[in-house]
Amino acid sequence: MMNDSFMNSEWQSLCDHLDEVSKHLGGSREEVMQFRDQPPPQRYPELLERVRQAAALATRWRGESATHQQDDELIDEAGRESFPASDPPTFSHAHA
Template identity: 45%
Template structure:
């Protein structure tokens, strides 16, 4: 017999994970990949007991933390590229322009 409370909490967990996938994935440019992962997680067999629900919460938490870390790494790399670009601009001094001829 399925516990209605466990089922409702499972649905909420899936909705939250999908929201995290959208929010974090959008910032990292990996929204599609994260959304697919969230869908796979939610498509798995729903937990029947509360203790199983807690295990699934732990799994979802690990997934979200991994996404967050990947997004942070992605932002760090992008920040380094931006910084290098800013430091190299302009790449050289502009040519000297004068109206006099030698």
């Protein structure tokens, strides 16, 4: 069995890191809290399993984030294509 203070420190670090990743990728705050609410792992293999679970969450969030980015890109492209029709006529003092 590993030193409890080491396991607690590593567990806290993993939870904090997952929280930051969720903010960056738009992950679910609820999922982060559910992950964090688990009892700290007691053995190193348990910690490694939690790291795997955290990585799986981050991978899913990244995939969802990529889908949203593609949607945003399509909207931006549609806006660029309608650019001439959406601009008001240019006003010049020389024609006044």
